[in-house]
Every structure is written in C-alpha cells, then in structure tokens.
Amino acid sequence: AQSVAQPEDQVNVAEGNPLTVKCTYSVSGNPYLFWYVQYPNRGLQFLLKYITGDNLVKGSYGFEAEFNKSQTSFHLKKPSALVSDSALYFCAVRDSNAGNMLTFGGGTRLMVKP
Amino acid sequence: EPEVTQTPSHQVTQMGQEVILRCVPISNHLYFYWYRQILGQKVEFLVSFYNNEISEKSEIFDDQFSVERPDGSNFTLKIRSTKLEDSAMYFCASSRGRGPENEQYFGPGTRLTVT
Numbered sequence: 001a002q003s004v005a006q007p008e009d010q011v012n013v014a015e016g017n018p019l020t021v022k023c024t025y026s027v028s029g030n031p032y033l034f035w036y037v038q039y040p041n042r043g044l045q046f047l048l049k050y051i052t053g054d055n056l057v058k059g060s061y062g063f064e065a066e067f068n069k070s071q072t073s074f075h076l077k078k079p080s081a082l083v084s085d086s087a088l089y090f091c092a093v094r095d096s097n098a099g100n101m102l103t104f105g106g107g108t109r110l111m112v113k114p
Numbered sequence: 115e116p117e118v119t120q121t122p123s124h125q126v127t128q129m130g131q132e133v134i135l136r137c138v139p140i141s142n143h144l145y146f147y148w149y150r151q152i153l154g155q156k157v158e159f160l161v162s163f164y165n166n167e168i169s170e171k172s173e174i175f176d177d178q179f180s181v182e183r184p185d186g187s188n189f190t191l192k193i194r195s196t197k198l199e200d201s202a203m204y205f206c207a208s209s210r211g212r213g214p215e216n217e218q219y220f221g222p223g224t225r226l227t228v229t
Binding site: 032034036041042043044045046049051090092094096099100101102103104105106107 | 118120145147149155156157158159162169170172205207209212214215217218219220221222223
C-alpha cells in the first residue's frame with residue numbers, strides 16, 4: 001500500500017528566508033510524486049510533480065522539490081519565502097503498481113512572517 | 115485558465131437524506147475523481163471514473179455512494195442515505211489522461227454537513 005508522511009504540522013519562516021516542507025513516502029513500485037497548495041476557501045492547486053528524470057523539479061511560484069530515492073523523500077523548497085506563500089501544502093504520491101489514485105499526506109501549514 | 119467547479123459550496127442535510135454533489139470538470143479532461151477530507155484528517159480517494167464507468171474505488175466508496183456523468187459536462191456524487199460520519203469536504207478532480215504525467219486538477223470542494 002502507498003503512504004505519505006508530512007512530519008511537520010506547521011512550518012514557520014521569515015519572509016526572505018529559504019523554506020523547506022518535508023515529505024516522505026512509501027510505495028511498492030515506482031513513485032510519482034506531487035505537491036499541491038491550498039489557500040483558504042480554494043481547492044487543491046497543483047504546484048509540481050516528479051515522474052522520472054532529474055531529481056530536482058521546478059514548479060509554479062518559484063517552488064522546487066528534490067526527489068531522493070534512497071531517503072524516500074520529496075521535500076518542497078523555495079529559496080526566498082514570501083508572505084503570500086502562507087498556505088496549506090499537501091504532498092501526494094501515486095504508485096506505479098497501483099491505479100491513478102493519489103494518496104495524500106496530512107498537510108503542512110506554512111506561515112511566512114514579515 | 116480552465117478550472118474545475120463544484121456546487122454547492124456548502125450543503126447541510128439531515129441524517130438519512132440523499133445528497134447529490136455536483137462538479138463540472140475541465141472540458142477536455144477524460145478522467146474524473148472524487149476525494150473527501152474529514153475535518154482534521156487526510157484527503158482520501160473515493161473513486162475514479164472514465165468512459166462512463168468506475169475505474170477504481172476505495173473501501174470508503176460502498177453501496178451508499180454512486181457517481182454519474184448525466185450529461186457532457188457534469189459529474190455527480192450521490193450519497194443515498196447520509197450518515198453523520200459522511201460530514202466532510204468533498205473534492206472533485208479531473209485529469210486529461212490516466213498516466214502520471216497528467217496531473218489531477220481539483221475543484222474548490224463542497225462542505226457537506228450531516229446533522
């Protein structure tokens with residue numbers, strides 16, 4: 001069975017500082033990994049994905065994520081945080097041995113303070 | 115930019131009543147999904163739908179649930195006899211294709227409250 005863990009319920013960072021939101025996963029086949037962001041009263045908005053190829057993937061709004069197979073991780077990063085990045089971030093995985101359902105982590109609230 | 119839309123944004127119903135949650139997927143997408151998120155818990159997959167058939171479903175998606183694409187644009191989730199534990203945010207999603215390169219696009223959700 002596939003699973004995702006986001007070990008931090010909340011991450012606090014000062015504006016302008018780098019941010020990292022952690023995600024680890026477990027699958028039986030190959031992982032397809034996704035990050036979504038949720039703003040208040042909005043749906044889950046796709047940020048980026050890793051399917052294959054380069055371990056560092058770049059996405060929307062300056063976010064990037066690094067796939068690390070040995071550590072089964074897919075941490076979300078941004079070099080310089082903005083106050084407007086404050087939101088709820090979800091990591092999700094799809095297992096190549098399963099169908100096209102996504103399994104989500106519990107979410108991490110990112111708070112960027114001015 | 116095309117978006118998945120859902121109606122209503124909030125639905126309150128009494129236990130035992132039937133509810134229908136509606137979604138309009140992105141127009142050129144072929145795969146449709148329902149997920150739910152009980153307050154304080156993870157987003158959970160319910161069902162995926164392609165070519166007018168269910169392609170996958172989770173254990174949550176029991177006989178009380180059904181999905182339908184009644185016309186060329188709408189995709190609905192019906193709960194026949196709601197229970198208190200059905201209270202959750204229900205998200206509809208769609209994707210262009212089945213492969214992992216086709217990310218799923220989510221709607222804003224319908225908050226279902228069963229009293």
